[in-house]
Amino acid sequence: MEIFTQAGGAMLSRWGHYLAGVTWIGLLYYFNFVQVPSFAQFDAASRSDAVTKLVPRALWWFRFAAVLTVLTGIAILGFNEQLSGGAYFKTAPGISIATGILLALVMFANVWGVIWPKQRIVIASAEQVAAGGQPDPEAAAAGRKALLASRTNTLLSIPMLFFMGFTSHLSGVYELTPKGGERGLYWAVTLLVVVLIELNGTGRIGGTAPGPTKAYLETHKNTIIAGFALWGFFILFWELLF
Numbered sequence: 169m170e171i172f173t174q175a176g177g178a179m180l181s182r183w184g185h186y187l188a189g190v191t192w193i194g195l196l197y198y199f200n201f202v203q204v205p206s207f208a209q210f211d212a213a214s215r216s217d218a219v220t221k222l223v224p225r226a227l228w229w230f231r232f233a234a235v236l237t238v239l240t241g242i243a244i245l246g247f248n249e250q251l252s253g254g255a256y257f258k259t260a261p262g263i264s265i266a267t268g269i270l271l272a273l274v275m276f277a278n279v280w281g282v283i284w285p286k287q288r289i290v291i292a293s294a295e296q297v298a299a300g301g302q303p304d305p306e307a308a309a310a311g312r313k314a315l316l317a318s319r320t321n322t323l324l325s326i327p328m329l330f331f332m333g334f335t336s337h338l339s340g341v342y343e344l345t346p347k348g349g350e351r352g353l354y355w356a357v358t359l360l361v362v363v364l365i366e367l368n369g370t371g372r373i374g375g376t377a378p379g380p381t382k383a384y385l386e387t388h389k390n391t392i393i394a395g396f397a398l399w400g401f402f403i404l405f406w407e408l409l410f
């Protein structure tokens with residue numbers, strides 16, 4: 169019964185990780201590439217119907233798939249005994265997966281800390297309107313914040329998913345155990361870039377109004393281009409540093 173061994177556990181958690189990850193990121197792409205542009209063309213009554221009946225269901229799968237993705241990801245590390253000692257995280261594959269995990273955790277924080285709370289305001293407002301009441305005056309600003317955070321997640325998902333695969337499928341050909349100084353520089357620059365993206369995407373830098381720093385979040389096309397540019401930055405950095 170090989171499936172009940174440690175290697176089997178590592179494989180089963182990987183499988184669960186794929187299923188949960190596909191559900192989470194699939195819904196993220198549905199929201200960004202399909203729902204937002206379609207809702208812009210709906211009339212008010214149809215939109216309110218969809219916001220009260222379709223969106224809550226989609227958001228349920230979205231946010232609990234995010235939880236399962238994180239848990240199964242940690243389970244893979246556990247089965248592979250990569251969590252103890254920290255030695256793994258000094259290797260190229262360790263740095264690769266830590267980068268993917270950093271991006272995924274920022275995305276997770278955006279799901280539970282911004283997108284879901286703001287969408288609850290939007291849904292509650294649509295429910296009030298459906299019951300014959302007035303829309304919540306906060307709803308438009310909440311919708312804008314959720315949109316910016318959701319586009320930020322789309323942007324981050326492009327390099328995040330790269331690092332998930334890169335870990336076992338290419339990172340080993342780079343300098344296997346980079347020196348402490350190289351790792352320090354890598355993490356200092358990586359953290360700075362990720363923090364700036366997050367602060368801008370949540371409006372803590374520059375507010376939420378459209379402007380030059382928000383241009384890459386204004387359309388999903390711009391966000392996709394920016395996601396590949398961010399991937400380009402990472403791969404160039406790996407080539408130069410490791």
Ligand code: HEM
Pocket residue numbers: 182185186188189190192193237238240241242244245265268269272273329332333335336337
């Ligand atoms: C905090 C969240 C996450 C954690 C802790 C995590 C952890 C991991 C770990 C430990 C691996 C195995 C790396 C290896 O040794 O090959 C992995 C691989 C992978 N992860 Fe994640 N992950 C997270 C988020 C995500 C998300 C959001 C997705 C989205 C789909 C995802 C998709 C994948 C894929 C496709 C692989 C590749 C597996 C392979 O090459 O066999 N992960 N992840």
